[in-house]
Amino acid sequence: MKRLTYLVLALVASTASYAQGDPDTVAKLVEEGKGHNQARLHLETICEQFGSRLTSSSYLEGAQAWAMEQFKAFGCQNVHLEKWGEWPVGFDRDRSGQVGRMTAPIRRNFQFTTPSWTPGTKGLQKGQAVMEPKSMDELNKNKSKFKGAWMVMMPRAGEGIPTREVRDAVMEAARKAGIKGTVQGSANELVITSGNYNITWDKLPKDVRITVRKSDYTAITDALNANKKVDLEFDVRQQFRKGPIVINNVVAEIPGTEKPDEVVIVSGHFDSWDGPMSQGALDNGTGSCVTLECARILGTVMAKPKRTIRFILWSGEEQGLFGSRQYVKDHAAEMDKISAVLVDDGGTNYWGGFVGLETQIPFFQKSMDTLNEAFPTLPMKWRVSARMPRGGGSDHASFNAVGVPGFFTEETGVSDYNYVHHTQHDRLEAAINAYLVQSSTAAAVTSYNLACADQMLPREPKAGG
Numbered sequence: 410m411k412r413l414t415y416l417v418l419a420l421v422a423s424t425a426s427y428a429q430g431d432p433d434t435v436a437k438l439v440e441e442g443k444g445h446n447q448a449r450l451h452l453e454t455i456c457e458q459f460g461s462r463l464t465s466s467s468y469l470e471g472a473q474a475w476a477m478e479q480f481k482a483f484g485c486q487n488v489h490l491e492k493w494g495e496w497p498v499g500f501d502r503d504r505s506g507q508v509g510r511m512t513a514p515i516r517r518n519f520q521f522t523t524p525s526w527t528p529g530t531k532g533l534q535k536g537q538a539v540m541e542p543k544s545m546d547e548l549n550k551n552k553s554k555f556k557g558a559w560m561v562m563m564p565r566a567g568e569g570i571p572t573r574e575v576r577d578a579v580m581e582a583a584r585k586a587g588i589k590g591t592v593q594g595s596a597n598e599l600v601i602t603s604g605n606y607n608i609t610w611d612k613l614p615k616d617v618r619i620t621v622r623k624s625d626y627t628a629i630t631d632a633l634n635a636n637k638k639v640d641l642e643f644d645v646r647q648q649f650r651k652g653p654i655v656i657n658n659v660v661a662e663i664p665g666t667e668k669p670d671e672v673v674i675v676s677g678h679f680d681s682w683d684g685p686m687s688q689g690a691l692d693n694g695t696g697s698c699v700t701l702e703c704a705r706i707l708g709t710v711m712a713k714p715k716r717t718i719r720f721i722l723w724s725g726e727e728q729g730l731f732g733s734r735q736y737v738k739d740h741a742a743e744m745d746k747i748s749a750v751l752v753d754d755g756g757t758n759y760w761g762g763f764v765g766l767e768t769q770i771p772f773f774q775k776s777m778d779t780l781n782e783a784f785p786t787l788p789m790k791w792r793v794s795a796r797m798p799r800g801g802g803s804d805h806a807s808f809n810a811v812g813v814p815g816f817f818t819e820e821t822g823v824s825d826y827n828y829v830h831h832t833q834h835d836r837l838e839a840a841i842n843a844y845l846v847q848s849s850t851a852a853a854v855t856s857y858n859l860a861c862a863d864q865m866l867p868r869e870p871k872a873g874g
């Protein structure tokens with residue numbers, strides 16, 4: 410009785426798992442992905458040769474040119490840049506010479522950042538630290554102190570903090586008095602990379618704005634409160650680039666053998682925030698290197714998917730998913746033919762599975778079984794959701810918004826993403842190689858099987874339909 414039940418279940422399971430890729434090819438994908446993985450190599454190049462890749466920077470453009478050469482070398486076709494927009498002003502931050510420190514009363518090197526699309530210093534700028542005055546009176550009494558000084562800002566809010574209006578007026582007067590710039594403290598030991606791209610060449614920001622981590626800030630203010638003379642020096646090298654700056658995504662393909670107009674997309678955003686220390690390693694060098702390595706693995710074993718597998722390295726993600734949103738608009742007529750979009754943008758952890766509909770499970774289960782056998786300590790599983798996730802803050806959301814199934818891979822593992830994400834710690838040393846091996850192998854097996862399945866991936870039933 411029991412045996413019979415198992416037999417029936419087995420039959421149901423096998424008919425429910427739709428025909429997928431050729432098993433020999435899948436075995437080769439696993440062997441190549443597990444045995445000869447090069448994801449780490451791609452990531453090293455991305456981080457060390459180019460570093461952070463701010464949208465509108467020449468570093469992003471350089472990295473995109475390099476990635477295109479890689480896709481071509483892996484045997485991809487139709488490798489190209491696809492424009493999604495133009496910005497009036499670009500921004501580059503030098504890779505070396507970034508200095509921020511206190512030289513008196515004690516010597517202390519800072520961990521610091523400045524917003525992107527703001528000016529740097531003209532060389533090393535030494536100056537005395539002066540505390541932000543609480544009123545115009547206080548400023549006027551000590552006006553001579555402000556010329557050539559670094560003004561240390563009070564916290565944004567709290568007891569005894571003057572109103573916005575007072576602070577704005579004081580700031581304007583301090584500018585006129587000739588401060589070199591402002592120094593503010595971070596909320597904790599992380600300094601956050603960010604910036605406002607929405608500027609024009611005619612009205613470029615003028616203030617040098619430095620943020621140091623909390624302990625550095627406390628070292629400055631403790632010394633000031635003890636009436637000690639505090640000397641600071643900063644050499645912040647960054648430049649605006651006169652636009653229009655054309656901004657692109659990178660696209661590459663393995664054309665499908667039977668249904669080339671139907672597409673499975675494997676992707677990650679290539680752009681990153683930047684800071685004096687950040688390399689954009691985990692956000693999102695890792696997702697980019699997984700996308701590249703997926704293409705290499707499929708190319709190396711000469712996989713012949715029935716549908717086209719398209720690799721896309723997005724840009725403008727950090728400022729609002731711009732690259733993927735515009736892609737969805739520009740390709741509106743083709744959205745019916747995009748089976749699935751995989752997005753790797755959760756850091757260095759491994760692909761722990763997907764969130765999606767119950768009806769989609771059979772299209773992924775075989776891949777997950779194969780991968781769980783290959784990487785038994787890094788299990789993948791499916792999380793059933795009644796609807797495709799709408800939010801999510803990465804490029805899959807642009808596709809789910811128009812009904813194309815987009816998956817943000819469930820990053821699982823020991824890496825503490827919050828410590829790294831948009832901070833000075835987003836560097837190569839935070840990457841975990843074993844996870845990149847699994848992720849890129851998972852990308853190759855999953856995309857190949859989806860591209861060879863009997864049908865396109867089921868979609869969420871339309872509302873009211």
Ligand SMILES: [Zn+2]
Nearest residue numbers: 678692693754
């Ligand atoms: Zn990201």
